[in-house]
Amino acid sequence: MSKKKGRKVKYLVGVDVGGSKIMAGVFTHDLKQLHSVKIDTWVHRGPDAVLQRIIDCAKDAITGAGLKLSDVAAIGVGTPGIVNPKAGTVVVAPNLRWENFNLRSRLVKAFRRPVVIGNDCTTAMEGIYEVELRKKPRNALGMFMGTGLGGALVLGGEVYSGMGSIAGEVGHMVVERTGPRCGCGSQGCFEVFSSRTGIANRMRAKLQNGDASMLKELLAQDQKEPGTLRSEHLHDAIKQGDQLAERMVRDAAEYTGLAVASLINLLSPEVVVLGGGLIGALHEQIMPIVHDQVRSHALLRFLKEPKVFATKLGDRAGIVGAAVLARRAATGH
Amino acid sequence: MSKKKGRKVKYLVGVDVGGSKIMAGVFTHDLKQLHSVKIDTWVHRGPDAVLQRIIDCAKDAITGAGLKLSDVAAIGVGTPGIVNPKAGTVVVAPNLRWENFNLRSRLVKAFRRPVVIGNDCTTAMEGIYEVELRKKPRNALGMFMGTGLGGALVLGGEVYSGMGSIAGEVGHMVVERTGPRCGCGSQGCFEVFSSRTGIANRMRAKLQNGDASMLKELLAQDQKEPGTLRSEHLHDAIKQGDQLAERMVRDAAEYTGLAVASLINLLSPEVVVLGGGLIGALHEQIMPIVHDQVRSHALLRFLKEPKVFATKLGDRAGIVGAAVLARRAATGH
Numbered sequence: 001m002s003k004k005k006g007r008k009v010k011y012l013v014g015v016d017v018g019g020s021k022i023m024a025g026v027f028t029h030d031l032k033q034l035h036s037v038k039i040d041t042w043v044h045r046g047p048d049a050v051l052q053r054i055i056d057c058a059k060d061a062i063t064g065a066g067l068k069l070s071d072v073a074a075i076g077v078g079t080p081g082i083v084n085p086k087a088g089t090v091v092v093a094p095n096l097r098w099e100n101f102n103l104r105s106r107l108v109k110a111f112r113r114p115v116v117i118g119n120d121c122t123t124a125m126e127g128i129y130e131v132e133l134r135k136k137p138r139n140a141l142g143m144f145m146g147t148g149l150g151g152a153l154v155l156g157g158e159v160y161s162g163m164g165s166i167a168g169e170v171g172h173m174v175v176e177r178t179g180p181r182c183g184c185g186s187q188g189c190f191e192v193f194s195s196r197t198g199i200a201n202r203m204r205a206k207l208q209n210g211d212a213s214m215l216k217e218l219l220a221q222d223q224k225e226p227g228t229l230r231s232e233h234l235h236d237a238i239k240q241g242d243q244l245a246e247r248m249v250r251d252a253a254e255y256t257g258l259a260v261a262s263l264i265n266l267l268s269p270e271v272v273v274l275g276g277g278l279i280g281a282l283h284e285q286i287m288p289i290v291h292d293q294v295r296s297h298a299l300l301r302f303l304k305e306p307k308v309f310a311t312k313l314g315d316r317a318g319i320v321g322a323a324v325l326a327r328r329a330a331t332g333h
Numbered sequence: 334m335s336k337k338k339g340r341k342v343k344y345l346v347g348v349d350v351g352g353s354k355i356m357a358g359v360f361t362h363d364l365k366q367l368h369s370v371k372i373d374t375w376v377h378r379g380p381d382a383v384l385q386r387i388i389d390c391a392k393d394a395i396t397g398a399g400l401k402l403s404d405v406a407a408i409g410v411g412t413p414g415i416v417n418p419k420a421g422t423v424v425v426a427p428n429l430r431w432e433n434f435n436l437r438s439r440l441v442k443a444f445r446r447p448v449v450i451g452n453d454c455t456t457a458m459e460g461i462y463e464v465e466l467r468k469k470p471r472n473a474l475g476m477f478m479g480t481g482l483g484g485a486l487v488l489g490g491e492v493y494s495g496m497g498s499i500a501g502e503v504g505h506m507v508v509e510r511t512g513p514r515c516g517c518g519s520q521g522c523f524e525v526f527s528s529r530t531g532i533a534n535r536m537r538a539k540l541q542n543g544d545a546s547m548l549k550e551l552l553a554q555d556q557k558e559p560g561t562l563r564s565e566h567l568h569d570a571i572k573q574g575d576q577l578a579e580r581m582v583r584d585a586a587e588y589t590g591l592a593v594a595s596l597i598n599l600l601s602p603e604v605v606v607l608g609g610g611l612i613g614a615l616h617e618q619i620m621p622i623v624h625d626q627v628r629s630h631a632l633l634r635f636l637k638e639p640k641v642f643a644t645k646l647g648d649r650a651g652i653v654g655a656a657v658l659a660r661r662a663a664t665g666h
Contacts, residue, residue, distance in 0.1 A: 082635045092635060151599070155488050161601075173595035174630055176510065177587070186594070186630040254510070261519070262506035263599075266484070268494075297507055297519040302415050302425060 010073030011065070012326040014127075015058050016120060016318025017079040019043060019095035019147030019197075020227035020277070022053055024061035025319035026072075029327065031131060035065035036319060044225055047097050055110045074114040076326035078123030078318050079103065080148060085118050094183060095147055116329040120144070120318060121168060122159055125152035127321025128273055128311050129159075137270035141263055143170055144317075145256065145286075146276035147227065149195040153267070170263070171195065175255050180205075193255040196278055199248045200229050206244055213237065213244040231281035238285060246285075252278070253286040257293020264298040264306055275311040283310040343406030344398070345659040347460075348391050349453060349651025350412040352376060352428035352480030352530075353560035353610070355386055357394035358652035362406075362660065364464060368398035369652060377558055380430050388443045407447040409659035411456030411651050412436065413481060418451050427516060428480055449662040453477070453651060454501060455492055458485035460654025461606055461644050462492075470603035474596055476503055477609035477650075478589065478619075480560065482528040486600070503596070504528065508588050513538075526588040529611055532581045533562050539577055546570065546577040564614035571618060579618075585611070586619040590626020597631040597639055608644040616643040 011034070012027045018041060025036040037060045041050055054077070062069060081093025088104025090096075107115040118126070125142040133140060140154040151170030153160040160168065171191035172184050179188025180202070192198045203211075204219050213219070215229065215237050222229035237245040260272055279286060287310055294300075294308055311317050344367070345360045351374060358369035370393045374383055387410070395402060414426025421437025423429075440448040451459070458475040466473060475485040484503030486493040493501065504524035505517050512521025513535075525531045536544075537552050546552070548562065548570050555562035570578040593605055612619060620643055627633075627641055644650050 153599075155493065160488065169598040169601075169632060172598040172630075172632055174591045175507075177508070177591060184632055185634075186632075258507045258510060265502040265505040266486075266596075268502075297505075299502060299505055299517055299519075301518075 010330065011067055011071050012323045012330065013058055013062060013072050013075040014319035014322030014324075014326060015054060015075065015077040016123070016322055017041065017050075017054055017077060017096065018120070018277075018318075019080060020230070022057045023315065023319050024057040025316070025323065026061050026065035026067060027320075027323040031320060031323055031327075033316070033320075034067075035061055036316070037061040037064060041096070041227065043096055043227065047101065050096050050098075051103070051106060055107070058111070069111060069113065072111070072113050073330035074116065074326040075107065075111060076123070076322035076324070076329065077103065077107065077115065077117045078120040078322045078325075079117060080120045080150070083117055083119045085116065088115070088117055090117070114329050116325045118322070118325055119150070119152075121150035121152045122161070123321035123325060124275055124317040125154065125159060125321065126324045127317045127319075128275070128313060129154060130324045131320055132273070132311060132313060133271060139267060139269040140271040140273065141260075141267065141269045143256065143260065143272070143274050144276035145194055145196070145252070145274065145278040146231075147195065147197055149191040149198070149276075155267075170259060173259060173262070175258060190255060190259050194252040194259075194278075196229065196231055196234075197226070199234065199252055199278075202248050202251070203244055206248070211244050214240065214242050215245060231277040234278075235281045235285075238282075249282060249285055250289060253289035254293060256286065257290040258297060260290055260308060261294045261297035264294065264303070268303050269306050270304075272306055272308040273311050274309070275313070275317050277315065279310050280314045343663065344400055344404050345656040345663065346391055346395060346405050346408040347652035347655030347657075347659060348387060348408065348410040349456070349648075349655055350374065350383075350387055350410060350429070351453070351610075351651075352413060353563070355390045356648065356652050357390040358649070358656065359394050359398035359400060360653075360656040364653060364656055364660075366649070366653075368394055369649070370394040370397060374429070374560065376429055376560065380434065383429050383431075384436070384439060388440070391444070402444060402446065405444070405446050406663035407449065407659040408440065408444060409456070409655035409657070409662065410436065410440065410448065410450045411453040411655045411658075412450060413453045413483070416450055416452045418449065421448070421450055423450070447662050449658045451655070451658055452483070452485075454483035454485040455494070456654040456658060457608055457650040458487065458492060458654065459657045460650045460652070461608070461646060462487060463657045464653055465606070465644060465646060466604060472600060472602040473604040473606065474593075474600065474602045476589070476593065476605070476607050478527055478529070478585070478607065478611040479564075479609035480528065480530055482524040482531070482609075488600075503592060506592060506595075508591060523588060523592050527585040527592070527611075529562065529564055529567075530559070532567065532585055532611075535581050535584070536577055539581070544577045547573065547575050548578060564610040567611075568614045568618075571615075582615060582618055583622060586622035587626060589619065590623040591630060593623055593641060594627045594630035597627065597636070601636050602639050603637075605639055605641040606644050607642070608646070608650050610648065612643050613647045
């Protein structure tokens, strides 16, 4: 480990806040992971409880790495929703029940260390770009399928943020004009089909219409306590021959493939990388369908075929990316 | 008029090649238009005939402006299809029946002047950006509805071209998974619904199913000689109460609005500008529907609302943009 300008070596903390789980990792300056902790988010306990869970999770990770808070150079946090990184606020995160939530100042108060926050997908993409995309493509697309469905764009070698800080809202591209209502107020959004929440909602609707599934009880429980149904449950049900789960995951994969193909036609990226909990647990089911859809719908006769793959970082993409943000905050680059 | 470094003032020629019409304009260095000419493309006469039409059109414009070829500093040409500006070739332009067509070298041979070529939509967007978007937005989206349906993206203040030179293929975003087949080999592409060719095809299908329209004969003729049905015909038919034309144009506008909303959610641009023949003739019918769809489907609660409007350049956007390309070729900026 290198010492810079005689200063003591400091460590980075990356936190990834999800609708179901919070994960925190402690990293060296060159992004070697020392320790990580994963706990439930417990969204149903309310906004302040979620904040406390984030603090607890990060502290556990630091302690677990055998370090003290004073050893930490900076803390990065990726959170779902619309984030204003400059102001340090979460404008709105329906999955966490946050609105105009002053996340950074509250974390600074708790940790007395520099804190930087970002959108969860953008942050995961920073991690993937830094450690997995070694060729540093100029243009790349990230798509993250979990509780919700988000995206991130790298354009011209930089994470793209549009006019505000919410570009890359892949989940709210409309893929079926007459599709089901989405929580955003629109209808037929991609997220309605291809997020875990969307799959759960569609399965519940099918159960009401007389379909059967071994996940029936879990789905009922999930409605009261969102996040109860995990991607792993869908995976196990499919392995055990559950046809409804299989059909809904196939639908999710088909829409994902369509969206990927559309975005290839639109942006001609070099790389499309998929991540998030659904991909982590179900990439064997999902990726072949995505590849099929890309072959049928992307203009591959005319454009260079991009690499389309699932991130090998799995559910670590978020904490690695958050550590990248923390390193940037600590070192200025 | 300013003289630069004692050299004689030279003029710019901009040509816009469409599936139905070719237009050429002669411009001063500061993009003042001196003269323009518009003729039929006559695609059915074959690839070489189209080339000759381009040459004739540009020569007519130069003569009409009272100039000689030697007065022309450079010629810019926007053409549909996939263009390789560096090589000066049109990789493929189905609407013109061109494949690996060496457009630039053949035009240089005809004119003995510097020639630069570009994709028609990208070129139109260059024109709009230069003369109409005075605030020089960092991120903007152009969508052009004519014989086909194309797009162009300005990202970070520059026209975006992805990995190759075919980014911005808005027309081949999939908007209906189970929609009609598209000429590109995919199905349910946006172009199938919202281009003039798409509207004509859908109207013919409806006529076969027993619908009625005063455009029946024109539509039959258009099938033999694509381009016979003009946007103006659709406009006039709607004004005279033709319900089928009205319904198909409304569908086209709804899908356009959906695509615009999706792209706003994805890219959060400052400006979305619509152009092309359909918009030129039918903006009064189309734009209110587009605005409605944007209001229902874009995440406007969370992002800054972009300006969505029809270009005031009308069908001149292409030749102005081509003149911008020509000026860049002549002056190096």
